[in-house]
Every structure is written in C-alpha cells, then in structure tokens.
C-alpha cells in the first residue's frame with residue numbers, strides 16, 4: 185500500500201486549551217479524513233523559542249549553512265509535508281510572535297529561499313487565522329488583506345509555494361468589539377446559550393471547509 189501523504193499542521197498558541205489549538209485539531213481531523221498522515225507541530229508543547237539565534241541567523245555568503253539541530257528538524261518536517269497549515273490567533277493584524285519567530289528561524293536562507301529552484305515548490309498551504317474582529321467591521325477587509333500580503337505573498341509565494349491561501353475565522357471571542365470613526369471603543373453583547381454554541385459549531389464547520397478546499401485544490 186502506498187504511504188499516505190503528510191500534512192503539517194502548525195499550532196501557534198501559548199495555551200493548550202485555546203480555541204486556536206482546538207481549531208488545529210479540527211483541521212488535523214479533516215486532513216486525516218482526506219487520507220493524510222498528520223504531523224501536528226504544537227510550537228508551545230514542543231518548547232519552540234521564537235527568538236532568533238546566532239546559530240540560525242542566515243549567512244548570506246553560505247546558502248548551505250548548517251542551522252541548529254532544532255531548526256534542522258523543523259526543516260525536515262516541512263520538507264516531508266505536502267500540505268502545510270499554520271493555525272494562529274491574529275495579533276495586531278499580524279502573526280503572533282510564536283509563529284513569526286518560527287518563520288524567522290526555520291524558513292531560512294538556502295532552505296526556503298535563496299535558490300533558483302525553490303525546495304518548497306509544489307507544496308500547498310493554508311494560513312488559518314482566528315480573529316476577534318467581526319466580519320462586518322470596517323477593519324476586517326484590510327486586516328485580511330494585510331495578513332494575505334504578509335503571509336501568503338510575503339512568505340509562501342516568496343518561498344516558491346504558489347498554491348497558498350489565507351483565511352480568517354472572525355468573531356472568535358463571541359463578543360464583538362468596535363472602534364468607531366472617532367476612535368471610541370465599544371463592546372457589543374456577548375453571545376450566550378444556544379447562540380454561543382451554534383456560533384462555535386459554525387466556526388468548526390468553516391475551518392473544516394477551508395481545509396477541504398485546500399485538499400481538493
């Protein structure tokens with residue numbers, strides 16, 4: 185029997201009981217259902233330190249630099265994967281430090297970029313962000329566009345992964361917050377009871393649908 189293709193799910197959250205970790209599990213389950221062997225990389229559980237180190241800083245004169253054993257093992261996991269799915273909370277319209285540092289240290293010169301034939305070409309990616317913003321907030325479109333530029337274009341495309349998408353799950357707190365045109369902060373009603381349950385079920389379904397789209401692309 186042919187070996188199953190691998191999907192790498194990267195969970196970037198500092199709490200094991202976070203919604204982000206839960207959605208990472210939803211993504212992993214959907215990938216397994218589609219016939220993938222899932223490599224679940226929980227950056228917190230594995231003690232990944234996002235701070236750049238001298239050992240992992242690029243040497244622009246040496247594309248073949250040997251990075252730290254920890255980073256090398258992450259590179260091997262990326263290479264082994266056909267699909268890569270980072271799941272993360274949106275922090276200040278960007279990736280949280282834990283994920284940003286993973287990209288900084290692991291998606292490195294000579295490995296992910298810096299070669300005329302990119303090693304990661306042919307892989308497919310879904311960046312799945314969780315945001316407190318509600319979808320009809322004025323901020324929402326440019327927040328998504330900013331994330332898309334930075335992560336899909338700036339990281340995936342720059343590193344030779346042309347088939348990538350970025351999706352956002354909105355209103356993940358179930359309690360809207362707005363800043364109006366005058367800069368005033370307002371909090372809306374928090375969802376309760378059945379409405380709250382239905383909201384989180386819908387987020388699970390939405391996450392699974394985004395993964396299904398990646399699988400069938």
Ligand SMILES: Cc1cc2nc3c(=O)[nH]c(=O)nc-3n(C[C@H](O)[C@H](O)[C@H](O)COP(=O)(O)O)c2cc1C
Nearest residue numbers: 202203204205273274275276277314315316317356
């Ligand atoms: C430091 C920080 C910055 C945040 N910045 C944003 C933001 O720019 N846009 C947004 O929609 N939500 C923002 N949020 C809300 C988070 O995206 C939301 O709380 C998180 O995705 C919830 O998932 P979790 O329960 O797994 O932490 C921010 C939260 C924190 C803690």
